[in-house]
Amino acid sequence: xxxxxxxxxxxxLGFLGLASFLGLWHGLAISNLVPSVFLxxxxxxxxxxxxxxxxxxxxATLPGHLAASFQRFAYGFLLAAVIGIPLGLLMGWYQIxxxxxxxxxxxxxxIAPIAWVPFAALWFGTGIGGPIMIIxxxxxxxxxxxxxxxxxxxxxxxxxxxxxxxxxxHRVIREILxxxxxxSIISGLRVSAGLGxxxxxxxxxxxxxxxxxxxxxQGQANVSTTTVMAGMVAIGLVGLALDSALRLAERIIQRRxxxxx
Amino acid sequence: xxxxxxxxxxxxFGPRATxxxxxxxxxxxxxxxxxxxxxxxxxxxxxTCLRMVAGFEDATxxxxxxxxxxxxxxxxxRAVVFQQFALFPWKSVYDNIDLGLRNLNVSRADREAxxxxxxxxxxLKQYAKHFPHQLSGGMQQRVAIARAYVLDPxxxxxxxxxxxxxxxxxxxxxxxxxxxxxxxxxxxLFITHAVEEAVYLADRVAIMTRAPGRIKEVLDVATIRNxxxxxxxxxxxxxxDLESFVxxxxxxxxxxxxxxxxxxx
Numbered sequence: 001x002x003x004x005x006x007x008x009x010x011x012x013l014g015f016l017g018l019a020s021f022l023g024l025w026h027g028l029a030i031s032n033l034v035p036s037v038f039l040x041x042x043x044x045x046x047x048x049x050x051x052x053x054x055x056x057x058x059x060a061t062l063p064g065h066l067a068a069s070f071q072r073f074a075y076g077f078l079l080a081a082v083i084g085i086p087l088g089l090l091m092g093w094y095q096i097x098x099x100x101x102x103x104x105x106x107x108x109x110x111i112a113p114i115a116w117v118p119f120a121a122l123w124f125g126t127g128i129g130g131p132i133m134i135i136x137x138x139x140x141x142x143x144x145x146x147x148x149x150x151x152x153x154x155x156x157x158x159x160x161x162x163x164x165x166x167x168x169x170h171r172v173i174r175e176i177l178x179x180x181x182x183x184s185i186i187s188g189l190r191v192s193a194g195l196g197x198x199x200x201x202x203x204x205x206x207x208x209x210x211x212x213x214x215x216x217x218q219g220q221a222n223v224s225t226t227t228v229m230a231g232m233v234a235i236g237l238v239g240l241a242l243d244s245a246l247r248l249a250e251r252i253i254q255r256r257x258x259x260x261x
Numbered sequence: 262x263x264x265x266x267x268x269x270x271x272x273x274f275g276p277r278a279t280x281x282x283x284x285x286x287x288x289x290x291x292x293x294x295x296x297x298x299x300x301x302x303x304x305x306x307x308x309t310c311l312r313m314v315a316g317f318e319d320a321t322x323x324x325x326x327x328x329x330x331x332x333x334x335x336x337x338x339r340a341v342v343f344q345q346f347a348l349f350p351w352k353s354v355y356d357n358i359d360l361g362l363r364n365l366n367v368s369r370a371d372r373e374a375x376x377x378x379x380x381x382x383x384x385l386k387q388y389a390k391h392f393p394h395q396l397s398g399g400m401q402q403r404v405a406i407a408r409a410y411v412l413d414p415x416x417x418x419x420x421x422x423x424x425x426x427x428x429x430x431x432x433x434x435x436x437x438x439x440x441x442x443x444x445x446x447x448x449x450l451f452i453t454h455a456v457e458e459a460v461y462l463a464d465r466v467a468i469m470t471r472a473p474g475r476i477k478e479v480l481d482v483a484t485i486r487n488x489x490x491x492x493x494x495x496x497x498x499x500x501x502d503l504e505s506f507v508x509x510x511x512x513x514x515x516x517x518x519x520x521x522x523x524x525x526x
Contacts (some may be wrong), residue, residue: 020477160317165408166337175360179351196341 003231040226047224049233057227060210063233068238069200069211070238076135077196083223084143084192085185091144092151093169103146107232113199115204131203131211138199139192146188150181182253183199197239262328263415263448265291265314270323272309272474278320278486282311285473287323291448298451298463299476300513307452311418314450315341327416334509336491337361343453344421345400348393354380354404360398361412379411382441399430403437410441417447423458435461443492456513460506461497468516482509 003011022042028034029041036044052062060068091098116137120130154177162176204213212231219227272284281304291297299307312318313325316335324331327339333340340361348357350502355376362372383403393401402422411419424429434470435458442462443448453459459466464483467476486492489505 155341155347156350157345160315161341161343161349162333162360163317163335164315164337164339164341165412166335166364167360168364171360171364175352176349179349212361 009194009222009241030122037223037225037226040223044226045233046248049222051118051229052215052230058215060215062212062215064228065210065212065215065231066234066238069204072131072204073135073197073200074212075128076132076200077139079132080136080139080143080192080196083187084140087149087190088144088147088185089151089173089181092154092181092194093177100146105141109115109141109145111137113195114202117203120203121206131200134203135196135200137243139196142188142192142195143185146184146191147181150184150188151177153184154180155238159254183250186250186253190243190250194239199234201235217220263293264328264330265289265416265450266324266326267313268324268326270310270313270320270325272306272318273321277410281454282473285475286398287474287476289467289476289479291450295342295491296442296446296451296464297450297467297468298453298459298465299467300453300456300459300517301469301474302471302517303454305469305471306419307454307469309418310382310475311450311452312339313337313344314416315418327358335429337365337412337420339416340414342405342409342417342419342422344424346393346398346405346425348401348404348408350393353392353394354385354392356410357393358408361408365412373451375411379407382513383442384409386512397430399434402434404424406438406441410445410447412427415448417449419451420451421452421454423455424453431458436495436497438462439492456510456517457501460509460513461500466509466513468513480509480513485509 025039027044029036029044035121040048049062056064083139087101091101101208105124113134116134117130117140120133124133151173158176158180158226159172162172167176200211201216203214213236216228216231219225219231233245267289268288270284271282273282275281287310289297289310299310301307308312310319313320314327314332316332316339319332326332332339349360352360358376358379359372362375367375377386378390380389383406385400385403385407388396388400388404393404398405402425406422423434426434439462451459451462460482464481464486466480466482467479468478469475472476485505489503491500491503491506494500501510504507
């Protein structure tokens with residue numbers, strides 16, 4: 001068995017990694033090997049970041065852009081969860097549905113969300129509909145796949161117990177498959193949130209008139225590379241926060257189910 | 262009502278010609294409210310017999326019926342108690358027992374009354390709100406028995422229900438099951454590889470052999486039990502010391518051992 005690394009050590013190591021990365025970046029930026037517009041230094045990016053927190057750029061402050069992005073993300077992600085999880089569970093329970101949907105789904109999920117951009121814009125516009133569709137395209141597959149796996153890997157003895165108690169299908173799905181799949185569904189939601197957030201920004205580079213992605217495009221147009229990088233940092237931080245929140249939710253749910261002590 | 266019948270039952274896992282012959286020409290009739298135990302070595306197909314009555318497996322040839330109706334699918338008229346309990350981990354004790362009654366569309370008031378009564382009977386009252394993982398193995402199996410019994414099934418199917426319990430808990434559960442079965446008799450099919458358990462609990466004991474699974478002998482215990490009045494003893498060890506008990510136990514042991522010897526020869 002692998003030895004557990006103590007918390008203080010893993011935190012220190014994490015900081016060490018981050019610090020060396022920033023050091024390397026800074027060194028390269030001030031070395032004059034590359035023009036500063038090609039590679040702004042971390043300090044310049046930090047400056048730009050704090051400025052953007054208060055000053056409007058491309059119609060809004062950075063928090064304003066983030067709020068616009070996050071709203072789109074939330075809609076797309078929720079839509080993916082609300083449709084994907086029941087679909088996955090149903091596919092896990094009804095063989096026929098599985099046979100009908102699986103081949104189609106397996107082909108569609110390899111199409112990168114960004115590939116939907118032209119159609120998203122045509123069908124749902126560049127306001128809120130288009131971006132939501134693109135986030136949906138990114139977030140949907142993990143929701144379906146993990147709910148499906150969760151339903152497929154339910155302890156068969158529990159299914160037998162439910163059957164001998166005369167449990168109708170709708171009740172088996174809601175009261176046996178769903179709770180049993182919770183760990184798998186939650187980890188699916190984590191992947192789904194990550195992919196959704198990634199595709200959102202991609203989508204905003206092309207459609208949308210507000211949002212972090214849009215801000216970055218405007219930064220590029222104004223040759224403000226620091227703005228682009230500040231956007232990248234913001235995306236990374238929000239993604240990290242999102243993942244941590246879902247990780248926490250995962251732990252709380254596990255604990256409540258008594259699977260963790 | 263609760264008559265279980267195996268008529269010329271064969272079971273082959275896999276293709277008929279080349280698959281594994283699990284059961285060979287099983288014929289057995291279990292009368293209404295009779296307690297029958299099947300004993301045999303592991304892999305003899307005794308659990309397969311139970312699973313066919315439950316509706317989890319179908320017979321390759323022959324018919325398995327309950328109350329004259331051939332079995333097609335699982336149902337609450339044939340409640341099962343599993344060796345590994347198979348309680349729903351995310352449901353409380355109360356909700357585990359409640360599910361079957363809800364499926365039968367019993368009214369809320371009726372459900373509450375029936376669950377209260379069974380919790381009382383199984384000494385589970387103070388655990389109604391607990392979750393399975395908070396209970397010991399013995400307690401969990403009580404819940405599983407309560408979940409089956411509360412449905413008032415025609416037939417109760419018990420698949421090595423005490424096999425996962427420690428020896429002390431096992432004895433307590435055996436005594437409780439006798440108490441329960443006398444108070445509220447059901448047709449019971451009980452699978453075990455513990456010979457004493459079979460003799461102590463059952464009216465008749467069917468001895469099975471392995472590869473292919475056959476019923477070698479069916480032994481009447483009830484006649485001797487009633488003649489010697491075993492039920493007047495509270496404790497299992499007092500019954501197990503009786504000459505009549507020892508005689509039956511030895512007979513079954515011999516029968517099983519002959520089988521082993523024959524296989525090794």
